[in-house]
Amino acid sequence: MHVSRAIGLSLSILLAGSTSLLAADARKQSAQPSILSEFRIGFSAQDPWGSEGDDGSANLTGEILLAKPFTASDLFTxxxxxxxxxxxxxNFDGRTDFAYTGLTWTxxxxxxxxxxxxxxGAFHNGKKDANDPFSDRRALGCSPLFRESGSVGVRLSANWSVVATIxxxxxxxxxxxxxxLTNIGARVGYSF
Structure with missing residues (x-):
């Protein structure tokens, strides 16, 4: 009987100790800054004023924003x-798809x-010149391309936002x- 009580007491102490360590580790990890800042997903109209958007072609879009590499002491800076x-x-219709990377100022x-x-910059799988056989894609020239965007967003809560982008x-x-190639769309964002 004494052995089973000792084992039970030892297991209880071990469990309580490990739970305390896990809780302390979780608090420590939450205090450390994350490399991820925000994830966004949404839809866009593909080239609505050009040849790739004549029939209402649409895209599924996704974006990950990383944390700022360093912080400034004041808000303006x-x-x-x-x-x-x-x-x-x-693109849902087999038109130009692309992947991109760059810098965002908010x-x-x-x-x-x-x-x-x-x-x-962006890499694409679209038509490179007017003689390419993809007749339903716009001739974009070389790959990679430059990519610029402008957005207006609304924060719905501390974590959620809605962003309109061109x-x-x-x-x-x-x-x-x-x-x-010009696309317009909207995304839902989740900040970490």
């Missing part, structure tokens, strides 16, 4: 520190309203073709 991002756009207009600008991909005249 922090607006000049961008967040690295990467993402992609998958400026708070009010506590719940913000604007963003981003710049970077993005443009172009060779900026560095390739023989420079017709570009």
């Amino acid at each position: 922090s607006y000049f520190i961008p967040r690295p991002h990467f993402g992609g756009s998958l 400026v708070d207009v009010t506590p719940s309203l913000f604007v963003e600008g981003s710049i970077g 993005e443009h991909l172009s060779s900026a005249g560095s390739c023989s073709e420079n017709r570009g």
Whole structure:
């Protein structure tokens, strides 16, 4: 009997101790900054003013924003520190898909309203010149392309937001073709 009580008491102490350590570790991990800042997913209209969007072609879009590499002591200076991002756009109609990366600057207009600008590069699977056999795709020239975007967002809570975005991909005249691709859409974001 004494042995079973001793084993039971030892297991109880071990369990209580390990639970305390796990709780302390969880508190320690939550105090450490995360490398991830935000995840966004949504839809966009593919090139609504161009040849790829003539029939209402749409995309599934996703983006991950990383944390700022360092922080500033004041709010104004922090607006000049961008967040690295990467993402992609998958077209539902087999038209141009692309993956991108770059930097995003976010400026708070009010506590719940913000604007963003981003710049970077994108790789695509679209048509490169007018002689390519993909007749339903716009001739974008080379790959990679430059990618710029502008957004307006609303924070619904501490973690959730809705963001409207217009993005443009172009060779900026560095390739023989420079017709570009412009998409507009909206995404739901979750901040970590």
